Amino acid sequence: MAYKRQIGTFVGLFALLGGCQIVGSIEPELVLASGDEICGDGVDDDGDGLTDCADPDCGVSLCVPNAPPGWEGPFWVRHSAWDGTSGPACPAGFSGSAHYMSPAPAACTPCACSDVQGGACAPPKFRCWPSKNCSGEVVNTTLQNVGQCEAPFGPFPFPSASCRIIGPGAVQSEGACTASGGELTEPQLFQQIVSACELGAGTGCAEGSTCAPPLEEGARLCVRSSGGGVCPSGWEAETLTAYAGGQDARTCDACTCQLEGAGCEGGAYRIFDTNNCQPSGSGADADPPIDITGDTCVDVSTLADSATFSILALEASVYTGACTSAGGTPSGAVLLEGAVKYCCR
Numbered sequence: 001m002a003y004k005r006q007i008g009t010f011v012g013l014f015a016l017l018g019g020c021q022i023v024g025s026i027e028p029e030l031v032l033a034s035g036d037e038i039c040g041d042g043v044d045d046d047g048d049g050l051t052d053c054a055d056p057d058c059g060v061s062l063c064v065p066n067a068p069p070g071w072e073g074p075f076w077v078r079h080s081a082w083d084g085t086s087g088p089a090c091p092a093g094f095s096g097s098a099h100y101m102s103p104a105p106a107a108c109t110p111c112a113c114s115d116v117q118g119g120a121c122a123p124p125k126f127r128c129w130p131s132k133n134c135s136g137e138v139v140n141t142t143l144q145n146v147g148q149c150e151a152p153f154g155p156f157p158f159p160s161a162s163c164r165i166i167g168p169g170a171v172q173s174e175g176a177c178t179a180s181g182g183e184l185t186e187p188q189l190f191q192q193i194v195s196a197c198e199l200g201a202g203t204g205c206a207e208g209s210t211c212a213p214p215l216e217e218g219a220r221l222c223v224r225s226s227g228g229g230v231c232p233s234g235w236e237a238e239t240l241t242a243y244a245g246g247q248d249a250r251t252c253d254a255c256t257c258q259l260e261g262a263g264c265e266g267g268a269y270r271i272f273d274t275n276n277c278q279p280s281g282s283g284a285d286a287d288p289p290i291d292i293t294g295d296t297c298v299d300v301s302t303l304a305d306s307a308t309f310s311i312l313a314l315e316a317s318v319y320t321g322a323c324t325s326a327g328g329t330p331s332g333a334v335l336l337e338g339a340v341k342y343c344c345r
């Protein structure tokens with residue numbers, strides 16, 4: 001074992017055992033003499049004929065008191081954060097058992113909704129009039145699809161024309177969105193694991209005590225009972241209540257998404273001087289196209305001369321639907337099973 005660790009554990013053990021008899025020296029050379037003897041397993045691991053605390057490699061300073069009658073142990077007990085899968089952590093040669101503390105709360109990941117998928121709109125509703133101010137006889141000019149072209153007035157002379165958008169395009173397809181979230185933030189039942197490494201097989205100590213491996217950092221020497229009760233004398237320095245396991249009775253309400261504000265807005269038309277929605281040639285009559293993007297009346301008479309005139313559905317209206325989430329409310333708790341009490345020195 002490493003020199004530094006042995007010094008630390010000897011000091012910790014000395015403090016832990018309090019009035020326990022300390023015969024061995026804590027001089028570094030004694031600690032450094034530790035060979036391959038595993039202290040406390042009841043086996044002469046290094047084959048020198050001396051087992052556990054009878055072997056100077058261990059020294060009697062590793063003798064710890066036996067468990068009082070009616071209590072299991074003693075154990076080296078340590079609790080640490082649990083990842084949900086790992087088991088008890090014990091020194092080589094020692095069997096461990098696991099209990100658990102800090103049941104995980106019923107907490108849920110927030111609900112969310114995807115962007116609206118599939119929402120689409122037709123081109124806006126559109127009108128033209130054979131007048132300069134959008135008055136008089138109406139020509140129904142709404143087109144059904146972007147890119148569609150029409151020459152609404154026909155091939156006859158007319159002196160003037162005006163147009164405007166009169167409303168948003170119709171919803172072509174209703175959008176939908178997908179809910180996510182609403183899952184337990186901590187699928188594991190407990191946040192902490194209590195590792196209890198079983199002692200008691202070690203030899204070489206006076207009656208009433210057993211040889212144990214050096215105390216790991218953060219560990220306590222404890223005895224255990226599944227019946228609760230008052231801690232025995234000398235074992236009251238710290239108590240821990242832990243559980244063999246539990247039933248998961250935690251739930252999250254399902255997440256849902258509600259589509260709201262489904263509708264359409266905006267869109268545009270383009271007016272041409274020709275009858276086929278092509279830009280005008282270079283003739284004296286040719287005028288550039290005019291875009292109409294709102295409900296204000298636009299005088300397009302310059303394009304309606306010479307009896308040619310066409311409209312193009314330039315942009316569809318924009319779908320306005322959005323989704324809001326609901327649900328994901330936590331409830332319930334871990335139902336605890338198999339309580340044990342650790343009483344520690």
Ligand SMILES: [Ca+2]
Nearest residue numbers: 038043045052
């Ligand atoms: Ca041994």
Ligand SMILES: [Ca+2]
Nearest residue numbers: 044048050055
């Ligand atoms: Ca030995």
